[in-house]
Amino acid sequence: MTATDAPPLVPAAEPGTADLRVAVLGVGLMGADHVARLHRRVSGARVAAVSDAATDRADQVAAEVPGCRVVPDPLAAVADPEIDAVVVASPGRFHEEQVLACIDRGIPVLCEKPLTLEAASSLAVVRAEDAYAARTGGRLVQVGFMRRFDPEYAQLRELIASGGIGEPLVVHCAHRNPAVPPGVTTESVVNDSVVHEVDVARFLLGEEIAAVTVLRPRSTRHAAEELSDPLLVLLETTGGRVVDVEVFVSTGLAYEVRTEVVGEDGSAMIGIPQGLVRQSAGPGGAVRGTTVPAGFRERFATAYDLELQRWVDAARRGTVDGPGAWDGYAAQAVCAAGVEALLCGRRTEVRMEQR
Structure with missing residues (x-):
């Protein structure tokens, strides 16, 4: 289910108040999905402007939203007095300047991951927002780690916090894609795929990641020649816990994301396909199974809905309700260590500044 065919969310905006006027910068796959979601699924906001280097694409997306303007220059869209908040879904190399x-x-911004492409530039965003907070007492930046809004991840975090499985000891993660576009490199798999598990580990365990090790198993024949696929990534936390991540981006099957937390008194797993279980005849006999999502937008449709709605509600209150600039910086610092570990073949400590 996508943003365009799901039923509307329950209205969250207070009646009689003006909608938040949002500019969406970058309307590729993710940005266009955000535009559709803000237009059809989220209350209390309207898409007032879009900006994209591909003007034909921007025109096409804007035409689907009554009253939406195309502003070719993204910085002009940010500066526009008729814009109240911004969604940054442009390529990562533009994020720092736009955020x-x-x-x-002084306007709220939801920035798709990565916050920026390097840890140093992400830290610069943190420092800039810290200076703003020191002057005003407010925060502006939210980073698009949508899994924090997924009901299963939220339930798992609550279970851990309640002590329902005792102290967590080990976390097992699987992140599998059916395929990736041409040009994807092993380093970009760390930065673009493993980064979600990095944030999940911090979200579930409530502590930072101290070191990263990356192992390269035998690569699948389905991977591009320059791609090591799958990878096994080990994350060591400051509390002595270990998170192992299997990331496999060219399975040829479907989109699978699973997380299991093993504690002193039990374990819990999320991401197991649920819903209708179908049994039918197959070449080798009866087949019983369920449907696995085809892609990330289907798997995390509810998470994206909740993320956007809560961002809008918080922005209208002048607050942030989700992962902030520091979370974006922490993820980049861990991924930088992950890329270093990948290239050198050794355990690499994460270098992070103090807040």
Whole structure:
């Protein structure tokens, strides 16, 4: 189910108040999905402007939203007095400049991951927002780690916090894609795929990641020649816990994301396919199974709904309700260590500044 065919969310905005006027920067796959979701699924906001280097694409997306303008220059969209908040879904190399422009203007911004492409530039965003907070007492930046809003992940975190499985000891993660576009490299798999498990580990365990080890098993014949696939990534936390991540981005099957937490008094797993279980005849006899999501937008449709709605509600209150700039920086610092570990073949400690 996508943003365009799901039933509307329950209205969350207070009646009689003006909608938040949102500019969406970048309307590729993710940005266009955000536009559709804000237009059809989220209350209390409207898409007032879009910006994209591909003007034909921007025109097409804007035409689907009454009253939406195309602003070719993304920084002009940020500076527009008729814009109240911004969603940054542009390529990562533009994030730093666009997010800093939002902080300078003092308007809320939801930035798709990565916050920026390097840990140092992400830290610069943290420092800029810290300076804004020191002047005003407010925060502006939210980073698009949507899994935190997924009901299963939220339930798992609550179970851990309640002590329902005792102290967590080990976390097992699987992140599998059917395929990836041409040009994806092993390093980009760490930065674009493993980064979600990095944030999940921090979210579930409530502690930082101290070191990363990356192992390269035998690669599948389905992977591009320059791609090591799958990878096994070991994350060591500051509390002595270990998170293992299997990331396999060219399975040729479907989109699978699973997380299991093993504790002193039990274990819990999420991401197991649920819903209708079908039994039918197959070549080798009866087949029993369920449907696995085809892609990340289907698997995390509810998470995206909740993420956008809570961002809008918080922005209208002048707050942030989700992962912030520091979470974006922490993830980049861990991924930088992960890429270093991948290239050198050794355990690599994460280098993070103090807040």
